[in-house]
Amino acid sequence: MISEITSDGTRQRVAAMTETEVPSMKLETGEALDGPRTSTSRSSYANGGTGMVERKRSNSRTSSGRNVKSSNDISSASKIFRNLLILEDDLRNQAHKQKVLRWQFTIFLSCLMGVAGFAFYELYFTGESVKGLHRYALQFVLLFIGVTVALFHLGGEYRRTIVIPRKFFTSTNKGIRQFNLKLVKVHSTWNERFTDFVRFTSRNVARLNISVLTGVCRLSDSNALVTFWTSVTVRSQPRIGAVDVKLVLNPRSFSAEVREGWEIYRDEFWAREGARRRVQVPSKT
Amino acid sequence: MNALSYISSNLVVPLEKLNRNCNDKIQDDERDENDGTTRLKSVKVVQDENSRFFVYFWMVVLFLPRYLVLRPIQFIWWLICSPLLLVEYGVKSRLKKAEKKRESVEENGPVLRAISENDEDDLAGGDEIILQRDAVKGSLSKASGSSGRRQSVTGRNRSSARSECSSNVVFGTKRMGRFLFPKKLIPKSVLHAERRKRLVVDLDETLIHSASRSTSHSNSSQGHMVEVRFAISGVSTLYYVHKRPHCDLFLSKVSKWYDLVVFTASMKEYADPVIDWLESSFSGRFAKRLYRNNCILRDGVGYIKDLSIVCGPLENSSNVGLGEVILVDNSPVSYAMNVENAIQVEGWISDPSDNDLLTLLPFLEALRHTTDVRDILALKNGEQAFLQ
Structure with a gap:
């Protein structure tokens, strides 16, 4: 039904053919970096017009090969690292969502089981026999929870909300292993956690205050109190970057230089992003 | 906090002073008694009683706020601050260590x-x-x-x-x-574009497996029966088609993120009923179907799928570049022309515990916002990706 894999020799021929064809296809599309694009165009304007951008890009594409890049070219490393950043950020969000999902349903299930356990104990293990309406209520609760848990399991919700989130890292790593990547957890120290907690608390308190001051008290945004609480929200922004989850390159496939470059790129990007966020809000207020 | 302590100290101290004054006055009164001046004595006693009353009054009034509000607040504040002090201490000691290390490195050389x-x-x-x-x-x-x-x-x-x-x-x-x-991390052109990336999936051994006899399959269920009639020869054959585990979940998830295209090296007569059956089991649908006649046949190699066909306009979207096309296939020959666009999965025949499709979901979800999928997918070649 499907085409069969052939001998090694023929496969090599195909691979050789692919190597020559792929770069020429890349020319047609390839979304350039936003930031880099501006810098490239900036330099090209200096050289006399937008036409230079096209020429430079096509030159770099076609003639790049294994040569050293010209200083104005967007290096493939930058493009790869930028896309890795996007990938990492999305995976980080997914990991966070899965963690929240798992916690929510674990708490929900444990509450249910707690109530069920209480009802069971009341019915069968207390010395005095429970009678009347109380007995019926407890039996109903027990049965109701039993049916709910059974449906929860049979409907696949248990798997979706608890089993799959628990295996998120294992499963994701299995999927991305062929690309020589690995998703790892970053454990933060206790004082980092405490700082996060303080930031979280003060951020939410500040938000609440702002909403009360502007919504209930009808104060304007330029009011001193509102400005103060806005500055509190700016100062207590959450930590960004690879604080909980990060992508690492496989040391077997990538040299230390590339791996280190990736770490630098990520840290530098998030440092700039953090600075940008801190500066943006006060300038508005 | 300072205000609270100020109030407490200022209010409590005058009370003590008042008390002391009262005692002095009582002693004075005793002296007066000895002198025998009865008129003055009666006046002073009245004043003393008044001041004493005020003292007790203030003590009662301040008792509750002081012990129920001030002291607990002080205690809570101390509790809150103590970890901060610890953190500060920890940071300082760490900085000191780092400085010492730097100094020692500087002394040693480069x-x-x-x-x-x-x-x-x-x-x-x-x-x-x-x-x-x-x-x-x-x-x-x-x-x-x-x-x-x-x-x-x-x-x-x-x-x-x-x-x-x-x-x-x-x-x-x-x-x-x-x-x-x-x-910006994700450019606006990608984030707000109505156009979606395209996910090209293979059929046989990737999403399904079909066999001409039902007995050869280890699954307990017999599978879906598809009757294929080849127009040229006129012969009809019965196939038992089995879905790969999590196939429906996979398709329903990825159809929300990508425009789905099915690209199979099989004949149209066989593939069409199978694709129809697959489409009936998830909410989305395949935007395009490509068959064996769309593949390039190389002698001694097999059918190769050229992804540039997929870049053309679909029913609801315009052209896309090769940087926005992903191929999921089990055969390396199929993606020989577009190695940088391919995600390989293990070929599936009968393993009921297989979860390759499930493990791909987080990766595919994350990949939809990338500017060029080839940058990521080329990492399968290791460091070669950085040299291109």
């Missing part, structure tokens, strides 16, 4: 000093920073012999020392080029 950079550089998203290469293999930092200036790569600690001149400080290496940082 140094990695922090990268110098202006604050403005940090904010300008498009600016470039390069780090020259080190003589030591595997390190990014360079010890330039002439100037003796060294730059380190510690991204976070960089801000601590920004004294050096930054004209030559740029991130990157000779081999990898300069590092360029985007202003």
Whole structure:
């Protein structure tokens, strides 16, 4: 039904053919970096017009090969690292969502089981026999929870909300292993956690205050109190970057230089992003 | 907090003073009694009673606020502050250790000093920073012999020392080029575009497996029966088709993120009923179907899928570039022309515990916002990806 894999020799021929064809296809599309694009165009304007951008890009594409890049070219490393950043950020969000999902349903299930356990104990293990309406209520609760848990399991919700989130890292790593990547957890120290907690608390308190001051008290945004609480929200922004989850390159496939470059790129990007966020809000207020 | 302590001290101290005054006055009264001045005595007793009353009154009034509000607040404040003090202590001790280490390294020889950079550089998203290469293999930092200036790569600690001149400080290496940082992580063109990337999936051994006899399959269920009638020969054959585990979940999830295209090396007569059956089991649908006649046949190799066919306009979207096409296939021959666009999955025949499709979901979800999927998918070639 499907085409069969052939001998090694023929496969090599195909691979050789692919190597020559792929770069020429890349020319047609390839979304350039936003930031880099501006810098490239900036330099090209200096050289006399937008036409230079096209020429430079096509030159770099076609003639790049294994040569050293010209200083104005967007290096493939930058493009790869930028896309890795996007990938990492999305995976980080997914990991966070899965963690929240798992916690929510674990708490929900444990509450249910707690109530069920209480009802069971009341019915069968207390010395005095429970009678009347109380007995019926407890039996109903027990049965109701039993049916709910059974449906929860049979409907696949248990798997979706608890089993799959628990295996998120294992499963994701299995999927991305062929690309020589690995998703790892970053454990933060206790004082980092405490700082996060303080930031979280003060951020939410500040938000609440702002909403009360502007919504209930009808104060304007330029009011001193509102400005103060806005500055509190700016100062207590959450930590960004690879604080909980990060992508690492496989040391077997990538040299230390590339791996280190990736770490630098990520840290530098998030440092700039953090600075940008801190500066943006006060300038508005 | 200061205000509270001020109030408490100012209110409590006068009370004590009042009390003391009262006692003095009582002693004076006793002396007066001895003198025998009865008129004055009666007046003073009335005054004393009044002041004593005020003392007790204030003591009662302040008792509750003092012991129920002030003291607990002080205690709670101390509790809140104590971890902060600990944190401060910890940070200071760590800084001291780091300084000691740096000093010892400096004494020993070659140094990695922090990268110098202006604050403005940090904010300008498009600016470039390069780090020259080190003589030591595997390190990014360079010890330039002439100037003796060294730059380190510690991204976070960089801000601590920004004294050096930054004209030559740029991130990157000779081999990898300069590092360029985007202003936004995901560009607006990708985030707000109505156009979606395209996911091309193979059929046989990737999503399903079909066999002409039901007995050959280990699954307990017999599978879906598909009768295929070939127009040329007129012969009809019965196939038992089995879905790969999690196939429906996979298709329903990815159809929300991508425009789905099915590209099979099988005949149209066989594939069409199978695809119809697959479409009936998830909410989305395949935007395009490509069959054996769309493949390129190479002698001795097999059917190769040229993905440039997929880039054309679909029913609800315009052309896309090859950077927005992903192929999921089990056969390396199929994607020989577009190695950088392919995700390989294990071929599936009968294993009921297989979860390859499930493990691909997080990756595919994350991949939909990338600017060029080939940048990521080419990493399967290892370091070659950086040399292109």
